[in-house]
Amino acid sequence: MIEVGKMGYRNEVISSIEAKKKRGQKITMLTAYDYPTGRMVDRAGIDAVLVGDSLGMVVLGYETTRKVTMDDMLHHARAVRKGVERALLVGDMPYMSCEPDEDAAVRNARRFIREAGCDAVKVEGGTGVVSRIEAIIADGIPVMGHVGLTPQSVDEGNGFKVKGRGKEDAEKIIKDAAAVQGAGCFSVVLECVPAVLAGKITAELTIPTIGIGAGPSCDGQVLVIHDLLGMFDKFVPKFVKRYADLNAEAVRAIEAFKQEVESGEFPSADSSF
Ligand code: KIV
Numbered sequence: 001m002i003e004v005g006k007m008g009y010r011n012e013v014i015s016s017i018e019a020k021k022k023r024g025q026k027i028t029m030l031t032a033y034d035y036p037t038g039r040m041v042d043r044a045g046i047d048a049v050l051v052g053d054s055l056g057m058v059v060l061g062y063e064t065t066r067k068v069t070m071d072d073m074l075h076h077a078r079a080v081r082k083g084v085e086r087a088l089l090v091g092d093m094p095y096m097s098c099e100p101d102e103d104a105a106v107r108n109a110r111r112f113i114r115e116a117g118c119d120a121v122k123v124e125g126g127t128g129v130v131s132r133i134e135a136i137i138a139d140g141i142p143v144m145g146h147v148g149l150t151p152q153s154v155d156e157g158n159g160f161k162v163k164g165r166g167k168e169d170a171e172k173i174i175k176d177a178a179a180v181q182g183a184g185c186f187s188v189v190l191e192c193v194p195a196v197l198a199g200k201i202t203a204e205l206t207i208p209t210i211g212i213g214a215g216p217s218c219d220g221q222v223l224v225i226h227d228l229l230g231m232f233d234k235f236v237p238k239f240v241k242r243y244a245d246l247n248a249e250a251v252r253a254i255e256a257f258k259q260e261v262e263s264g265e266f267p268s269a270d271s272s273f
Contacts, residue, residue: 031049
């Protein structure tokens with residue numbers, strides 16, 4: 001039985017993720033927000049499970065991720081932890097959790113480790129958050145970076161749009177990726193950047209890049225589990241591949257239940273005591 005949330009095991013999993021880049025093996029990461037999903041993703045052999053602040057949009061029904069609080073994140077991370085025994089468990093630092101200073105960033109990162117049993121945290125942003133990332137890592141907590149489209153900035157007129165199309169914007173993302181590597185991140189998410197730019201960053205960095213809407217050259221890929229399984233039907237981003245349509249399947253099952261109750265077919269003698 002693996003001892004979850006223990007430093008030795010955590011370091012081993014991080015090393016195995018880093019080693020995959022060196023060997024040219026792809027890294028897989030998926031989000032999870034509850035115990036049964038954590039169990040499924042872990043059982044399927046995925047390398048890392050992210051309790052993403054996408055929680056706000058796909059589970060809590062918000063328009064953006066910015067309303068998600070530390071308490072929301074910890075509540076869900078604790079449930080996922082119970083289901084994840086093998087994969088690396090990463091807690092997503094929500095909007096404003098690294099503010100107003102390094103102390104706040106460290107305090108909130110510690111909560112993910114101590115109160116929810118996460119192995120690492122993810123911090124959105126590039127050069128602007130380097131001091132926060134450095135402080136968290138100095139406290140002994142591994143950090144995954146996140147550059148390109150950073151959903152926590154969408155209310156600032158940024159929009160859910162591809163980043164890095166122009167030369168200046170591309171250079172900024174290259175600089176951001178180098179900055180989070182320099183700060184000590186063990187990997188970095190590249191979100192919604194052109195495939196060629198993601199390939200260039202992946203070749204330049206020594207840490208693994210994990211892409212979402214960033215093309216095939218990244219060292220790994222991450223998707224939001226509700227997108228992959230077809231459970232979120234409000235919109236489907238271009239970069240998503242749906243591997244199932246659980247939303248339609250669930251509605252079919254619920255309609256069958258309703259119809260059988262109304263007709264008296266359920267519960268049958270077999271389902272009764
Ligand atoms: O919150 C999230 O799910 C994320 C992924 C999209 C990487 O940050």
